[in-house]
Amino acid sequence: MVSADTRVRxxxxxxxxxxxxxxxxRLGDWPTPVEAFGEGFLKRDDLSSPVYGGNKVRTLEVLFGEALAEGATHVYATGAFGTNHGAATLLHAPRVGLRPGLVLFPQPTSSAARANFEVLLGAEVGRRPEVMVLPHWSALPWGMARVRARHRRHGGRPFVMVPGGATPRGALGYVSAGFEVAEQIEAGVLPAPERIVLPVGSTCTTAGLLLGTQLCAALGFGWRRPPVIQAVRVTPWPVTAPGRIVSLAQAAGRELARQARAPEAALSRARLGSTLEVDGRWLGWGYGRETAAGKRAVDEFRAKAGFELDTTYSAKGAAAFLEAIRRPGGGPTLFWSTKSTAPLPEPARAALSAVNGRATRWLARADRSLP
Ligand SMILES: Cc1ncc(COP(=O)(O)O)c(C=O)c1O
Incomplete structure (x- = not known):
């Protein structure tokens, strides 16, 4: 078993x-690069790790730390079949000596979701992870309780994460990301963005960035005025209600104030809410459903930036970004690229054929409907 350093400072x-x-x-390679794109800029968190990149690597640096400090032996990610949080957990947890597990529920098919699901089901990462396949998202509380109960009986110590790792601790990873951009601004890598555009699903990433950029501006670090955080819905209301995002940012601020003995980090709801824009125009028919604007964004990014977006998250955010940079007089705009572009490991075919009926039927449907 690896013994991980939880004292990264x-x-x-x-x-x-x-x-x-x-x-x-320590999981990711920081800072992630910033690149110009048309009139705007890209923050390439898709490159945060060659093992598996994307936004969740920042969240997991803190949540795995918390799990290890609690003496956990196993860490469970919960989410839809194509969950990136799950893929990141599966591929990174063994690096810090934690055994990964997954509690998953169905979603609409897409090529990125199928690729992730195959890896989740068929992975040969150390020991095979435990995968629970639920019939519907509403069974998630039951699934999480069952995982805990089973471990209690067998003496293992599980750390079961909520979808997206959306807790005040998890959000600290993206508070730090705000400071990382401020350091890049101070170093002349990019002008201070007036607007940051990113997809919002569980709200963890947006809440952390909202707090981080507000704190930067309060300290005069990078920004003099905090940027607008344009959070592009990929999950519907009420999951991405502005009040929920602000509540998580506020709770993260209180947690930071407590753990850093820095009362100035606890910002008010009014202040946090003043720079948040939740944009529901790109969601289409709902979570995981492809949109025409999203697909156009995928093509444009492939042609101009040379990397691949996914249709569930980053394509919807990118569609909003493309609109923002074409608006006259918008000021410097940064798109946060959140979907890993690291190559996925080959799933083990033998393991894939042993999965339960619900998963097999979903994969068969994906094979019929996707190229
Ligand atoms: C690629 C990608 N982008 C964006 C998000 C949204 O981040 P959050 O769930 O923190 O709102 C996710 C969430 O899983 C994601 O996988």
């Missing part, structure tokens, strides 16, 4: 709050 958040003392592990 060299993230940008630690430079701003040197007394911050929460367990934190």
């Amino acid at each position: 060299d993230r940008p958040i630690h430079r701003v709050f040197p007394r911050l003392d929460v367990p934190w592990v």
